[in-house]
Amino acid sequence: MATIFKRDFLAYFRTPVGYVFMGVFLTLSGLIFYLYNLQNLSGDLLTFLSQLTLLVMLLSPLLTMRLICEDRQKRTDQLVFTSPAGLGSVVLAKYLAAACVMLVTVLLTNIYTLVIALGGTVYAGEWFVGYTGFLLQSLSFLALDLFVTCFAKNQMTGALAAFGANFVLWMADLLANSLTIGWLADALNFLSLYDRYEPFRLGQFSYAAALFFLTFIAACLVCATRVLDARRFSEGGAA
Amino acid sequence: MIEIQNVSKRYGSVRALENVSLRMEGSGVLGLLGQNGAGKTTLINILTGYLAPTSGRALLDGHDPLMEPAEAKRRLGYLPEQPPLYDEMTVREYLRFVAALKGVTSRAIGAHVDEVMELTGLTSMRNRLLGHLSKGFRQRAGMAQALCGDPDVLVLDEPTVGLDPRQITEIRALIHTLGRDHTILFSSHILSEVQQLCDHVVILDHGQVKLDASLAQLSAPEDVTVLLTVDAPEAAILGRLKQLEGVRRATVQPCAQSGRTSVQLQFHREMEPERRLFALLSGMNIPILHLSRVGDSLEQVFLNVISQ
Numbered sequence: 213m214a215t216i217f218k219r220d221f222l223a224y225f226r227t228p229v230g231y232v233f234m235g236v237f238l239t240l241s242g243l244i245f246y247l248y249n250l251q252n253l254s255g256d257l258l259t260f261l262s263q264l265t266l267l268v269m270l271l272s273p274l275l276t277m278r279l280i281c282e283d284r285q286k287r288t289d290q291l292v293f294t295s296p297a298g299l300g301s302v303v304l305a306k307y308l309a310a311a312c313v314m315l316v317t318v319l320l321t322n323i324y325t326l327v328i329a330l331g332g333t334v335y336a337g338e339w340f341v342g343y344t345g346f347l348l349q350s351l352s353f354l355a356l357d358l359f360v361t362c363f364a365k366n367q368m369t370g371a372l373a374a375f376g377a378n379f380v381l382w383m384a385d386l387l388a389n390s391l392t393i394g395w396l397a398d399a400l401n402f403l404s405l406y407d408r409y410e411p412f413r414l415g416q417f418s419y420a421a422a423l424f425f426l427t428f429i430a431a432c433l434v435c436a437t438r439v440l441d442a443r444r445f446s447e448g449g450a451a
Numbered sequence: 452m453i454e455i456q457n458v459s460k461r462y463g464s465v466r467a468l469e470n471v472s473l474r475m476e477g478s479g480v481l482g483l484l485g486q487n488g489a490g491k492t493t494l495i496n497i498l499t500g501y502l503a504p505t506s507g508r509a510l511l512d513g514h515d516p517l518m519e520p521a522e523a524k525r526r527l528g529y530l531p532e533q534p535p536l537y538d539e540m541t542v543r544e545y546l547r548f549v550a551a552l553k554g555v556t557s558r559a560i561g562a563h564v565d566e567v568m569e570l571t572g573l574t575s576m577r578n579r580l581l582g583h584l585s586k587g588f589r590q591r592a593g594m595a596q597a598l599c600g601d602p603d604v605l606v607l608d609e610p611t612v613g614l615d616p617r618q619i620t621e622i623r624a625l626i627h628t629l630g631r632d633h634t635i636l637f638s639s640h641i642l643s644e645v646q647q648l649c650d651h652v653v654i655l656d657h658g659q660v661k662l663d664a665s666l667a668q669l670s671a672p673e674d675v676t677v678l679l680t681v682d683a684p685e686a687a688i689l690g691r692l693k694q695l696e697g698v699r700r701a702t703v704q705p706c707a708q709s710g711r712t713s714v715q716l717q718f719h720r721e722m723e724p725e726r727r728l729f730a731l732l733s734g735m736n737i738p739i740l741h742l743s744r745v746g747d748s749l750e751q752v753f754l755n756v757i758s759q
Contacts, residue, residue: 215551226539291535294499444503
């Protein structure tokens with residue numbers, strides 16, 4: 213598993229994908245920081261982080277689109293899926309590679325925390341809760357995108373489908389409010405990543421929400437593994 | 452050991468494979484032949500665990516790649532039709548990655564990869580990006596990754612495609628050498644290559660095994676074929692030839708000059724065709740312009756099998 217993780221992680225930086233993701237994310241988050249925090253002379257780190265959710269939604273498909281779809285397109289999946297590595301560990305290794313790029317990128321936004329600390333006060337507890345919540349939400353989007361791309365045959369359709377899924381899940385609570393069907397509204401509310409992030413945005417550490425995010429990630433990865441496994445039976449290749 | 456037990460594979464209503472069984476024990480090279488769409492790649496994909504069969508099972512050294520993937524796949528080196536290469540990696544990095552994936556220990560990886568590169572003639576390309584390699588060297592890199600981890604079973608899907616004549620000779624020599632202590636399943640469209648390299652031949656047609664025989668069996672057939680050209684019209688000679696004792700089949704061949712006839716005759720091996728033909732034709736006072744035995748090449752066997 214470590215072998216696949218290392219290869220996939222380094223592949224982000226041997227191709228433009230990793231640099232484009234980090235560059236665009238940090239540039240846009242810098243812009244948000246300037247417009248919201250610097251122009252308003254605000255030291256509100258939690259609101260700043262919550263505004264980055266949209267960036268994660270838009271950009272996380274960039275990280276996941278290559279993991280399964282590129283292998284499938286270039287037929288390198290024939291190497292990986294006929295190696296002694298199990299399907300589950302392949303999926304987990306690929307997810308962790310993308311998660312590490314996300315983690316490094318999100319941690320780099322601490323440049324803005326430093327700027328706030330220079331001109332005001334940053335509370336360690338607030339920083340911890342804010343970043344933990346934001347990371348858990350980001351990693352959940354990443355897991356969802358990985359799962360969705362398992363259905364796609366090429367990177368472009370994978371990225372578009374992942375973006376669509378992110379958007380639907382992000383909008384889930386808005387949709388739920390407008391629905392009259394009770395059970396559907398409850399289901400959408402339950403799945404809303406935005407709603408689960410709310411306590412962290414308010415500076416409260418929610419164990420229930422953290423557990424939900426971790427379970428959501430695990431469920432997406434298990435489902436991704438099952439989809440790839442099922443493809444061996446249904447069509448022309450494991451991925 | 453390679454064993455395929457009653458494997459069938461369907462894609463919806465399409466039958467790709469129908470009750471295919473074959474077995475190969477010990478070292479040697481098994482050639483898998485068939486037209487495009489005969490089911491060769493599907494069979495290979497099932498054997499390597501990339502695809503699951505609809506029914507039946509495949510075994511590598513007694514281990515099912517679906518039920519015991521780690522055990523089965525550790526014994527497998529697979530070169531697909533399109534070599535599975537990561538273009539952004541150098542040859543050496545890529546082979547180190549594959550070796551680690553196959554479970555070679557980090558201490559042994561360096562020497563193992565050097566050995567594999569030497570064997571496949573990639574040493575001079577070790578620091579080149581795979582994306583910058585020519586088709587021939589990409590094929591070699593594919594071959595090298597199949598050899599990583601020193602697997603007992605090698606599955607090679609058209610390994611000489613796209614190579615220049617010198618590279619083809621080298622890869623064939625390598626397969627021949629590896630065949631001494633590996634079990635190799637090798638698919639190819641080049642019949643002469645199969646004839647040159649394989650100990651055993653399996654011909655697939657429309658998803659079914661049409662022939663499963665050793666090359667020794669094929670080279671000693673029951674019948675012999677002779678090609679005869681005589682200076683006489685077809686009407687005068689064909690009927691007499693068909694009645695000749697020992698002739699199983701007579702097929703008229705195209706002949707450029709009018710008044711002459713070319714016939715391909717299939718005789719029983721023990722009937723001494725040349726002696727009988729000479730006796731017949733000299734008695735009829737018909738000059739023999741050409742008389743030769745036609746070797747029962749794999750090409751003929753293949754065409755006979757798929758035309759049945």
